[in-house]
Amino acid sequence: xxLRIQPSSSDPLFEQIVFGVKRxxxxxxxxxxxxxxxxxxxxxxxAINPNTVAKAYAELESQGVIVxxxxxxxxxxxxxxxxxxxxRNKRLSQLVERLVIEAFHLDFSPPEIRAAVLARLDLHASxxxxxx
Amino acid sequence: xxxxxxFQDVTRSYRGQAVLTGLSFSVRQxxxxxxxxxxxxxxxxxxxxxxxxxLPHSGRAELLGESSExxxxxxxxxxxxVTEGHPxxxxxxxxxxxxxxxxxxxxxxxxxxxxxxxRLHLPQAASLRALSRGQRSLVVLIMALATRPKVxxxxxxxxxxxxxxxxxxxxxxxxxLGEQGRSVLYxxxxxxxxxxxxxxxxxxxxxxxxxxxxxxxxxxxxxxxFVKTARPAAEWQASVPGLLRVQLERGGARLVLxxxxxxxxxxxxxxxxxxxxxxxxxxxxxxxxxxxxxAGPVVLGAASGVNP
Numbered sequence: 001x002x003l004r005i006q007p008s009s010s011d012p013l014f015e016q017i018v019f020g021v022k023r024x025x026x027x028x029x030x031x032x033x034x035x036x037x038x039x040x041x042x043x044x045x046x047a048i049n050p051n052t053v054a055k056a057y058a059e060l061e062s063q064g065v066i067v068x069x070x071x072x073x074x075x076x077x078x079x080x081x082x083x084x085x086x087x088r089n090k091r092l093s094q095l096v097e098r099l100v101i102e103a104f105h106l107d108f109s110p111p112e113i114r115a116a117v118l119a120r121l122d123l124h125a126s127x128x129x130x131x132x
Numbered sequence: 133x134x135x136x137x138x139f140q141d142v143t144r145s146y147r148g149q150a151v152l153t154g155l156s157f158s159v160r161q162x163x164x165x166x167x168x169x170x171x172x173x174x175x176x177x178x179x180x181x182x183x184x185x186x187l188p189h190s191g192r193a194e195l196l197g198e199s200s201e202x203x204x205x206x207x208x209x210x211x212x213x214v215t216e217g218h219p220x221x222x223x224x225x226x227x228x229x230x231x232x233x234x235x236x237x238x239x240x241x242x243x244x245x246x247x248x249x250x251r252l253h254l255p256q257a258a259s260l261r262a263l264s265r266g267q268r269s270l271v272v273l274i275m276a277l278a279t280r281p282k283v284x285x286x287x288x289x290x291x292x293x294x295x296x297x298x299x300x301x302x303x304x305x306x307x308x309l310g311e312q313g314r315s316v317l318y319x320x321x322x323x324x325x326x327x328x329x330x331x332x333x334x335x336x337x338x339x340x341x342x343x344x345x346x347x348x349x350x351x352x353x354x355x356x357x358f359v360k361t362a363r364p365a366a367e368w369q370a371s372v373p374g375l376l377r378v379q380l381e382r383g384g385a386r387l388v389l390x391x392x393x394x395x396x397x398x399x400x401x402x403x404x405x406x407x408x409x410x411x412x413x414x415x416x417x418x419x420x421x422x423x424x425x426x427a428g429p430v431v432l433g434a435a436s437g438v439n440p
Contacts, residue, residue: 007324007328008324008419009417010351010352010414010416010417011415012348012351013327013328014348043306044303044306044307046328047299047302047303047328048306048328048329049306049329049331050306051162051163051164
């Protein structure tokens, strides 16, 4: 697993790890069932506090991204959100709303925003298509 | 969780000059606490009081539940020390030092010490006198870690270390922390390293802590905001709590604000009164936060420049 973190960012390190793992899973770099580095190993590799890695793994577990198997470590979960359809829809619409508002304040028009989202989705699809 | 280290309203002065004016904080089990401050802020004084080398003029310090004023031998044996004043006998070789420590410290783990020394290319035959300051710091750290301490106290351990040695130092510290329940209190000026490992940060300024909170929290509670307002700063400045700095710009003002945990909503309300379309806050890096909180003249007993 290859994660890049920025300790000086004002985004908490544990959130950077959570997002880094989610991105690796979304891009196919980490496949379902694959084993994550242990808390100790990842802490050493990134030269950060093991408490921070443990906190990130706990968060990933509660979001259903990874599963912990007693004594064996943490693994990427089969893709299925533990949330109800209603909750999933609510969160998706919140994310989209946020995107639209922020993009509006960056002075983009609706067609420009739509084009950027579609381009990103295409890129994502091709990432998943080419990785093992 | 238990507090392994506690300072309670500690004051201390030197020759009539106040150094600590009411230092209070605690370090919980398993926590890495970074005590930060400008040179002369009183960090070393705090360490010496905690170790019982110096008595506070008022207040109280505790280490592993015991008053610092009379620490038992057992408590002392459970504390690892990496301080400027740590005795390293120049006539010894590294190997002699290992034997010496193994003979005097019952919990000393010789296998760990030998392995760590060889990993860091510190030959046992080398004389301590011949080592660079950075190498000596690493040797002291390994000796401290080899006793498998419950609490590790380090006063500016990175001083004199180059970037590669600092990384070795961090790695050794991280390895220790892989073991459950150990606590670390350390002071440092290398804020980029502190950002990697600290759970909690205390910023000592003017004899007391101007911030004592989780690192993640600190970076969010000190923020940069831009308010659009045509009103002159003199009119509204006093009404914004936690204001550290104002910089006037065309059409408004750039502010640096600090929420000590009690005034987040009051800050938000005051800013919205100035600018209803207030954009979101930008967080700061630890170094930026440190500079903002310790800027300006030192006013003892008061968080300088911060509105109540």
